[in-house]
Structure formats: structure tokens, C-alpha cells
Amino acid sequence: MNKPPRASDLGLIACEGCDLVVRQPPNNEEGFCPRCDEPLRRRKHDSLTRSWAFLIAAALLYIPANMLPIMHTQQLLERYDSTILSGVALLWHNGAYDLAIIVFIASIFVPIMKIISLAVLLIATQRGSHWRLRERTRIYRIVDYVGHWSMLDVFVVVLLLTLVQFGGLALVQPLPGVMAFGAVVVLTMLASMSFDPRLMWDAPAPHADANANPETRAANQAASEAGIHAAAAAQP
Amino acid sequence: MAEASWVICKFCDSVYQRAPLARREIARCSQCGAELYSARRASIDAMLALTIASAFAFVVANLFPIALLEAQGRSNEANLWQAIVDSLDSGAAPIGALAAMTVFFFPLAQICLFAYVLSALRMHHIPPGFRLVMHSLRQMHPWAMVEVFMLGVLVAVVKLKDVASVTPLIGTWGFAALTLLLTLLNSCDLNELWDRADRIKAAGA
Secondary structure, three states: OOOOOEHHHHOEEEOOOOOOEEEOOHHHOOOEOOOOOOEOOOOOOOHHHHHHHHHHHHHHHHHHHHHOOOEEEEEOOEEEEEOHHHHHHHHHHOOOHHHHHHHHHHHHHHHHHHHHHHHHHHHHHHOOOOOOHHHHHHHHHHHHHHHHHHHHHHHHHHHHHHHOEEOOOEEEEEOHHHHHHHHHHHHHHHHHHHOOOHHHHOOOOOOOOHHHOHHHHHHHHHHHHHOOEEOEEEOO | OHHHHEEEOOOOOEEEEOOOOOOOOEEEOOOOOOEEEEOOOOOHHHHHHHHHHHHHHHHHHHHOOOEEEEEOOEEEEEOHHHHHHHHHHOOOHHHHHHHHHHHHHHHHHHHHHHHHHHHHHHOOOOOOOHHHHHHHHHHHHHHOOHHHHHHHHHHHHHHHOOOOEEEEOHHHHHHHHHHHHHHHHHOOOOHHHHHHHHHHHHHHO
16 A cells, blocks of 8 residues: 655645644745634644753653652651652552552653653654654654553542541651652653654655655645545454 | 545644544554544534533532541541642642642533533534633643542552551542543544534534
8 A cells, every 4th residue: 555645745734723634824824723723833833842841851850759758657656758669669568469560650660661752752753763653653642642640649649648637646748759750740741742743754755855846846746636545444 | 625524644644535434443544553533423412411421420529528537536538629728738739739730620621611612512503712612622631630530549548458447438439430421521522513613604604
């Protein structure tokens, strides 16, 4: 099966606000979607710069988020501060293996994998790499989908500190680590939202750079307009 | 207009012609494998029903306490709003604000805005501020985290089990229902609403 044409080659834009397919305004003029009034952009605004900025901030805060304790627990004479990792260890120790695994994945594995994956995607995109585009796009979809699940530990602290309030007997208090952790989750979400996966596919083909010349580009446009494929249907 | 029958992949910018799908079929991009559109589009009526059910679940989830904790002859119970207020008063106010936004305000706003646009569209009328509401719904979606909070309730209950006796109360069931209903509602395609508005406009013109 031959490749479907790309919207940017046909001078088409999918509106970010409502998915309407519209013609790109001529001469790079600023246009607005006729249906939802959103400014028409070929690609997300300043995608790579913004994504890097959020990602670097997230990576820096990842260190205090994991090193600093997230809450203080007081039970009679016992007092201890727990970090994200020690919270997982405690669940495991108590025999709640399933939840220990869920919390480990949501709080430790997902944030670090998100940071690494986004960094790899950003670097590969900036280098104009053609390496495994399909897999890279899939990784981006997964990163974008799992992002908010890492907020789990923040909610657990919020619940514990309100439920465990027995004066001198037992008490739970939040510690600065939980704020750093919450910030990491928000920042990685912003980083993945800012990244535009279409930029990966914009890398010029290693050979035959036909689109560089505006005249051939117009010719290609007419040719591919005739050959827009019917969307392939697949069973779920 | 030919453009109306085209669809552009959001992930790789490939253009396709929309083709009719059989029930339960999903159109996928042949380049990157992402979903383009699917046949399981909910109707306006179904979405409105989900919205109303979510509103009830939201009230139950927030009015009733989530869990009861008993230790050394003392007991303590809390609902979401108390948890938010306690976090705001604690040394980590930002997490209280985060919980308030993601578990209370955004889900509440989603329910109200969906009810507003869906009920108007159902009566063949485009409500004032339709575009603004639609943009808000789209942007709010990733920041509404009721399902994550629900998992947090489970983790908190298990963590407390060996320290004290914990009983999940009605609020927990409210959150379980709200999780299910809001997930279904948010999986609906907003394009259905844009298309309906287009048809109403075309009929009126």
C-alpha cells in the first residue's frame, strides 16, 4: 500500500480546536477556524522549545520529589518520614503486593520513563531522524495517555492527612517532597501536551527532496489530491 | 466541500477520506497506527444521560464521607472537601489546590458545561458561548482526575488497614460511580457536538 498524502503537502490544516479540515490560508497569513474561531496553526506553537522547558524543569524537580520525604507519620511514640519509595516498600511489606506494584508503576516507573521517553523523542525529532517513526509515535501516545495517573501518591497523602487526625495518638502531615512530586506530574503532562508528534514525520525524506521546490510541490499537490486514500478500517 | 469528508491524523498529519464503518469498527492511520475515528459515536441523548447520571454521582461522592477511621476508641471520617481544606491548612497548600482543581472543580465544570451544551443542542438551539464552552471542555479533559483519586482512595484504605479499622463509606461508592460515568462521558467524541451545531446552523440559515 502506498503512503497517504500529508496534510502539510496538500495545504490543509486540521483545526486544533475542533478537528475541522480547512485549507491553509495563503502566504502564511494568520487564519482562524471558520467553525470554532481557533487560530489555525500548521503545528503546535513553539512545540520543541516549550516541551524542552517543561521537561527540564520536571527532571530537576524529580530529584527532590524522590529524595525528600513526602509525609510525616506519628503513631504514639513512633514517628517516621516516608518517601515515595518507602511507601511502596511498606505496602509490599504489608502483603498488599498488587497495590505496591500499582503505586510503584504510577509513582516511580511512569514519571522516570516519561522523562526519558520525551527526551529521546525530542532529541530524535531535532535531529530529523527517520528511525522507527511508527514506534516513536506509539511511545508518544502512551506517554500522553498515562501522564495523569502519577498523581496517585499526591491524592493518597491528601486522604491520609485528613483521615489520620487523632491528636497525640496518630497524625499524618505532608512534607515538601509531595509538592515537588505534584509539580513533576504537572510539568511532565505539560511537556507531553506541548510536544507535536507531527514534527517527527516532518523530517525530510533521506532521498528525493521533491517538496523543496514550490512548483513541484504544487504539482505533487494536485497529484496527491486525486489519490487520497479511503481510511482503512480495522476491527478493534 | 470536499474537506468535510477528509480526516487528518493528529499524530502524523496523513490525510484520508472518511469511509463508512460497520459497528464497533475503528479507522486507524496506516502510517502511525493511531485511531482516526470510530463507529461508536455516542448520540447527544446518550451523552446527556451520562451527564445527568454523573451529576448525581458527583453529589453523592462529595456530600457523603469517603471513609471512617477508628483507632483507640476514637473515630474520624472525612469527605473530599474536608480533605481539600485540611490540605490547604497543612504545610503543603499547593497539593490541596491541585486536588481541589483536578478532583472537584474540573469534574464539576465538565458536568455543568456538558449539561449546558447538550440540553441546548438537543432542543435544536446553539447556546450562547458555544465555542468557548467547547474549547473549555477540550482543554479541561486531561486535568480532570477522578479516576486517579478513586485509586488513591483504595491505596489509602489499604495503607491504613494495619494501623486502624477503616470502613469505606457511601462517598467511596459515589466516587466509584463517578469514575465510571465520567470516563464514559469523556470518551465520547466532541465532534458529534460540532457536527450537530453545524447541522442546526445549516437548517436555520
